[in-house]
Amino acid sequence: xxxxxxxxxxxxxxxxxxxxxxxxxxxxxxxxxxxxxxxxxxxxxxxxxxxxxxxxxxxxxxxxxxxxxxxxxxxxxxxxxxxxxxxxxxxxxxxxxxxxxxxxxxxxxxxxxxxxxxxxxxxxxxxxxxxxxxxxxxxxxxxxxxxxxxxxxxxxxxxxxxxxxxxxxxxxxxxxxxxxxxxxxxxxxxxxxx
Ligand code: 5GP
Ligand code: MG
Numbered sequence: 001x002x003x004x005x006x007x008x009x010x011x012x013x014x015x016x017x018x019x020x021x022x023x024x025x026x027x028x029x030x031x032x033x034x035x036x037x038x039x040x041x042x043x044x045x046x047x048x049x050x051x052x053x054x055x056x057x058x059x060x061x062x063x064x065x066x067x068x069x070x071x072x073x074x075x076x077x078x079x080x081x082x083x084x085x086x087x088x089x090x091x092x093x094x095x096x097x098x099x100x101x102x103x104x105x106x107x108x109x110x111x112x113x114x115x116x117x118x119x120x121x122x123x124x125x126x127x128x129x130x131x132x133x134x135x136x137x138x139x140x141x142x143x144x145x146x147x148x149x150x151x152x153x154x155x156x157x158x159x160x161x162x163x164x165x166x167x168x169x170x171x172x173x174x175x176x177x178x179x180x181x182x183x184x185x186x187x188x189x190x191x192x193x194x
Pocket of ligand 1: 040097098099100101105151
């Protein structure tokens with residue numbers, strides 16, 4: 001897949017500005033009150049590293065992993081691993097993910113987390129895809145609206161590659177190979193421990 005056609009959508013400067021905007025909104029909301037941020041592995045790690053350094057409150061950081069196994073046309077089966085989740089009871093909690101696509105990942109996390117009794121639960125994503133939402137829920141903070149294309153870079157992968165690109169790029173559909181069957185088509189629609 002190295003050598004696949006990538007079209008840059010957001011350059012490093014735009015990403016820096018977008019993450020700065022997110023941080024301002026989040027700082028504005030919490031006003032210095034303690035916060036627990038929960039990053040969704042693996043795609044959120046780059047955002048998480050950049051974002052938390054701009055936040056100005058007593059901050060704890062935890063992680064969960066969300067993996068969806070999804071065919072091109074079939075609905076996804078989502079697997080959540082909460083082993084690394086710290087105690088969130090009574091805490092103000094912010095879920096941070098790379099991208100909001102259909103919304104099923106965030107909806108499932110919100111349901112799980114609410115059962116653990118946080119004082120408040122909100123969410124932030126770097127990217128939101130236009131016209132894809134399938135749940136009655138939206139993230140509280142969104143860095144960028146993007147068109148409905150498969151994107152990689154800045155933490156986002158295709159088949160576990162490209163996470164280290166410093167910018168966000170769209171991968172052309174002909175490069176989303178169906179050859180590995182479900183694993184690949186799942187990645188194409190947003191799979192992968194991402
Ligand atoms: P949702 O559950 O909202 O449909 O999908 C959210 C998850 O799917 C994201 O956390 C991300 O892991 C993955 N995803 C959705 N769209 C894309 C995309 O365009 N590129 C990549 N790399 N992952 C995506
Ligand atoms: Mg993900």
